[in-house]
Amino acid sequence: MPEGVAESAAGRWRRRSLDLLGRNLSVVVLALLCLISSAATWREQNPITSRSGAAVARQVLEACQAPCSVLVVARDTEGDRVFVQAIEQGLDAAGARIAGRVFGQPRDVRLELERVAGAGGSLDAIATHRIASEWGPVRTAGTPVFAPRSYHWPTFLTARNLLNVVNQNADIAIIALGMTLVILTAGIDLSVGSLLALAGVIAAVAAQEWFGGAAASPAGLLAAMLLGVAAAALGGLLSGTMVTAFRVPPFVATLGLMMLARGLALILAVGHQRRLVGGGAEGTPEAVRVDAAAFAWLGNGAVLGVPNPIVLMLVLFVAAHLLMTRTMFGRYVYAVGGNVEAARLSGAPVTAVLLAVYCLCGAFAGLAGIVDASRFEGGRPNAGELYELQVIAAVVVGGASLAGGRGRIAGTLIGAMIIAVIQNGLNIAGVASYEQKVVFxxxxxxxVLLDRLQPRLRRSRRKSL
Amino acid sequence: MNRALAGTLAVVLVFALGACGGADPGAGEGGEDTAARGTIGFSAMTLKNPFFKIIADTMTAEAERHGFDVVVTDAERDVNRQSQQVDNFLASGVAAIVLNPVDRIAIGPAVRRANEAGVPVFTSDLQAVAEGVEVAGHVGTDNYQGGLLAGEAMIEALGEAGGQVLVLHFKQANSCVLRVDGFRHAIGAYNRDRTEGRIEIVAELEGGGLRDEGYRAMADGIQAYPDLAGVFAINDPSALGARTALEQAGRADQVKIVGFDGELAGKQAIRDGKIYADPIQYPDRMGVMTVRNIVSYLDGEDFERVHLIPTALYRQADAEQDPALD
Structure with a gap:
């Protein structure tokens, strides 16, 4: 090929940019997907903020003269209260009269209108937001209605939705961390979904039966959660032992554990329900409810507006990234996956590394199980079904090779987010789940095709140099 | 090298276009926000069961009449998926949410988030019982009454001989628990004053409410209880699965099946004598009533907060005169 001999500057630039693109393909794909999701969800947005409240007040004042009697309508939510406060401040400053105020449902508006009419009052304007302006009583009141102007913006790119996207998939991403380690050693773990359920159910049953139920202390709840994670880690240790000591292929060992753990989760949950109803009544495989309100904090709480599962996910990713890039253990994991025999001969503790990897994978699945149980305020024996496939998909899409030895923690994070964005984008665009499966x-x-092509790519690059 | 890279890029682009092509018609469906009064988000239990498909279709038709769009999503029996769908509805600003709660307790936090966002939640078919959540309205079947009717049908089918009866259950759904409770009550009342020709419920097997799981459970049931005289399956798919298992074992003539639902395939099987009878539900009325409740809510009118529709027994004679079966 003459290309290597005399390459023009333009050619070199083109080659370099293509090279860069190839190396960061998953980032490019993620960006592209965000773009597509944004375009597909370009919708009308209705602002309910203090600024839009002030704007409504100005609209009202422009349209009607100073002793103007206004009804303010909003729902009984925090956001709506801020909005209404801004409206009222604006109106008060200009001396308009607030004839009535509704925080509630359409029915409450009807009753308030009846009350105002019954008291012989008259209304000059109704100030509200776009949503309530569609309510029957507001539409038929025969009074001018003022609401903030709507604007167009992709629903995908709203703060609420972006937090949703990551939050909904934080559990998948957390498990994908552990799965990355396993896949780096050329293994696979099918048991993660079941371990998730087992950890959640154990934590819930422990919280209810051993640590005081509704009166459980935060320390007791923490202990219950740790118990769940420990059980899942133990499950991982079991499959690790099967893989190392008995040379069972990881696929088979973890398939067995997958069924075993799911069965245990169901037995524990049904047993708990049976003890609840008492006597010989059959239990149902419903969620094991945790009565202590603090249990829900991990899954539903937020730190500075960021949902806890996202915070946990980010912390774990940073920790795993450091573990894999800065420590001896990380180097061992790559070595074992690259070539077991070579790793053994060069003195890597192969058995210990494999045991640790499966144990960690189980523990991560257990953590995701605790997040799930907390999110649903109870341990669900049916949780995490088919998660193993979604998790493996995230790792593979993130660029890890199923043959082992190649893959990055950061890649897995991007892989998990790619899957999350596809799911969410298609969901809000209203695409049925069947089409989603095709896309996945x-x-x-x-x-996988990319993974196949990459070694060939690298070889041809070496040749051309 | 460039050729290989171009190839991989092409793959990615094709895939991206696939995603785009998939998203476009949906955007048109849900994105029309000009003429309509708003969007109703519906998260169905599972659209693989025609029962929920009918609820979805009648809701869509009725909502259109009142100027609303309906976005239908399939929870695929996964409460995690269902609560994600609720979050997505909230993010896209729907006027109301309708659920067939997959898990009546675990759906609680999602309903609470809707409450906090001021979006009314309605349930159909199944009720949510989580604490501290507000459900604006419910329309469902009177499942306990349906269970009683199923018991009566079984008594009628077995006649004076009585015999052993198996239940194909789906315990995860509380509606099915109520059906089996009603069924047991009717059978118990029948047995109370007789020593001969009693009907004995020998087992409850998990049929998953699905055709394949019902088939497997029934196949096992035939082995375990060779003297079986009847089966009560909590819905039509599992009843049809049971029928297949009985036919394969050559026992179809000896074991009478009572189903539940009255979906099209079930009614056809009743006409053909494959199922003895069904207490039938009215998913179409459920869909219409739910939408009317939503409209009443948004218009500030009063409506019945919990509305239970009674079932009616549907036998072969009814099927023969049913204009829907041709």
Missing amino acids: GALILAA
């Missing part, structure tokens, strides 16, 4: 399938095939 195509995505995984594309990722």
Whole structure:
């Protein structure tokens, strides 16, 4: 090939940019997906903020003269209260009269209108937001209605939705961390979904039966949660032992554990329900409810507006990234996955590394299980079904090779987010889940194809130099 | 090298276009916000069961009449998916949310988030019982009454001989628990004053409410209880699965099946004598009533907060005169 001999500057630039693109393909795909999701969800947005409240007040004052009697209508939510406060401040400053105020449902508006009419009052304007302006009583009141102007913006790119996207998939991402380690050693773990359920159910049953139920202290709840994580880690240790000591293929060992753990989760949950109703009544495989309100904090609380599962996910990712790039353990994991025999000969503790990897994977699944149980305020024996496939998809899409030895923690984070964005984008665009499955399938095939092509790419690059 | 890279890029682009092509028609569906009064988000239990598909379709038709769009999503029996769908509805600013709660307790936090966002939640078919959540309205079947009717049908089918009866359950759904409670009550009342020809409920097997799981459970049931005289399956898919298992074992003539729902395939099976009878539900009325409740809510009118529709027994004679079966 003459290309290596005399390459023009433009050619070199083109080659370099293509190279860069190839190395960061998953980032490019993620960006592209965000773009597509934004375009597909370009919708009318209705602002309910203190600024839009002030704007409504100005609209009202422009349209009607100073002793103007206004009814303010909003729902009984925190956001609406801020909005109404801004409206009222604006109106008060100009001396308009607030004839009435509704925080509630359409029915409350009807009753308030009846009350105002019954008291012989008259209304010059109704100030509200776009949503309530569609309510029957507001529309038929025969009074001018003022609401903030709506604007167009992608629903995908709203703060609420972006937090949703990450939050909904934080559990998948957390498990994908552990799965990345396992896949780096050329293994696979099918038991993660079941371990998730087992950890959640154990934590819930422990919180209810051993640590005081509704009166459980935060320390007791923490202990219950740790118990769940420990059980899942123990499950991982079991499959690790099968893989190392008995040379069972990881696929088979973890398949067995997958069924075992799911069965245990169901037995524990049904047993708990049976003890609840008492006697010989059959239990149902419903969620094991945790009565202590603090239990829900991990899954539903937020730190500075960021939902806890996201915070936990980010902390774990940073920790795992450091573990894999800065420590001896990380180097061992890559070595074992690259070539077991070579790793053994060069003195890497192969057995210990494999045991640790499966144990960690189980623990991560357990953590995700605790997040799930907390999010649903109870341990669900049916939680995490088919999660193993979503998690493996995230890792593979993130660029890890199923043959082991190649893959990055950061890649897995991007892989998990790619899957999350596809799911969410298609969901808010209103695409049925069947089409989503087709897209997922195509995505995984594309990722694997890329994985196949990459060694060839590298070889040809070396040749051309 | 460039060729290989171009190839991979092409794959990614094809996939991206696939995603785009998939999203476009949906955006048109849910994105029309000009003429309509708003959007109703519906998270169905599972659209694989025609029962919920009918609820979705009648809701969509009725909502259109009142100027609303309906976005239908399939929770696929996964409460995690269902609560994600609720969050997505909240993010896209729907006027109301309708659920067939997959798990009546675990759906609680999602309903609470809707409450906090001021979006009314309505349930159909199944009720949510989580504490501290507000459900604006419910329309469902009177499942306990339906269970009683199923018991009566079984008594009628077995006649004076009585015999052993198996229940194909789906315990995860509380509606099914109520059906089986009603069924047991009717059978118990029948047995109370007789020593001969009693009907004995020998087991409750998990049929998953699905055709394949019902088939497997029934196949096992035939082995375990060779003297079986009847089966009560909590819905039509599992009843049809049971029928297949009985036919394969050559026992279809000896074991009478009572189903539940009255979906099209079930009614056809009743006409053909494959199922003895069904207490039938009215998913179409459920869909219409739910939408009317939503409209009443948004218009500030009073409406019945919990509305239970009674079932009616549907036998072969009814099927023969049913204009829907041709």
